[in-house]
Amino acid sequence: DQQVKQNSPSLSVQEGRISILNCDYTNSMFDYFLWYKKYPAEGPTFLISISSIKDKNEDGRFTVFLNKSAKHLSLHIVPSQPGDSAVYFCAAHTNTGNQFYFGTGTSLTVIP
Amino acid sequence: EAQVTQNPRYLITVTGKKLTVTCSQNMNHEYMSWYRQDPGLGLRQIYYSMNVEVTDKGDVPEGYKVSRKEKRNFPLILESPSPNQTSLYFCASSSSVSSYNEQFFGPGTRLTVL
Numbered sequence: 001d002q003q004v005k006q007n008s009p010s011l012s013v014q015e016g017r018i019s020i021l022n023c024d025y026t027n028s029m030f031d032y033f034l035w036y037k038k039y040p041a042e043g044p045t046f047l048i049s050i051s052s053i054k055d056k057n058e059d060g061r062f063t064v065f066l067n068k069s070a071k072h073l074s075l076h077i078v079p080s081q082p083g084d085s086a087v088y089f090c091a092a093h094t095n096t097g098n099q100f101y102f103g104t105g106t107s108l109t110v111i112p
Numbered sequence: 113e114a115q116v117t118q119n120p121r122y123l124i125t126v127t128g129k130k131l132t133v134t135c136s137q138n139m140n141h142e143y144m145s146w147y148r149q150d151p152g153l154g155l156r157q158i159y160y161s162m163n164v165e166v167t168d169k170g171d172v173p174e175g176y177k178v179s180r181k182e183k184r185n186f187p188l189i190l191e192s193p194s195p196n197q198t199s200l201y202f203c204a205s206s207s208s209v210s211s212y213n214e215q216f217f218g219p220g221t222r223l224t225v226l
Binding site for chain 1: 116143145147170218
């Protein structure tokens with residue numbers, strides 16, 4: 001059973017506009033969330049993370065928001081650039097376990 | 113250069129022929145893990161290792177074996193591959209299993225089992 005879900009397989013955005021990628025989870029024991037970015041023929045690379053004690057974390061053009069009551073997180077990219085075109089995975093972890101759980105990924109296309 | 117390497121990058125094999133995919137990291141990381149990526153299913157953890165000689169099952173361990181005899185190496189073994197193991201495999205490592213340590217991924221191994 002998928003504990004981390006990304007319900008939008010793909011997203012297209014115009015360059016310069018905001019990209020919003022969403023992620024939902026079911027396990028209330030998750031205490032840390034991460035976003036990874038993946039280009040074709042490469043492994044995923046870490047992008048940004050957030051602890052469950054926070055509701056927002058910002059790093060340059062990337063901001064992650066966490067809504068614990070809704071079990072929902074989102075990644076905002078502002079402004080979007082063509083180089084942001086990639087597949088984005090959200091992942092979650094519990095502080096009592098040793099496993100990481102990944103979503104199914106959202107393919108972002110930024111149109112010049 | 114800090115990196116995770118996997119070999120081979122591409123492999124086509126036949127059902128039942130044992131194979132090993134190697135994974136090595138040069139960052140002295142304690143935690144290593146194998147994932148498979150399938151369309152519509154995302155990344156799923158196969159096995160992970162907290163440290164040398166410590167391994168445990170992830171979500172989809174059936175049909176796979178691993179070993180961790182040295183800190184830097186974490187090979188994935190398919191004793192009798194089947195077509196449903198056709199997938200894209202990633203090895204990853206992090207300094208510890210703590211949530212706060214990002215994982216570094218290898219470039220991936222695309223496996224086809226005929």
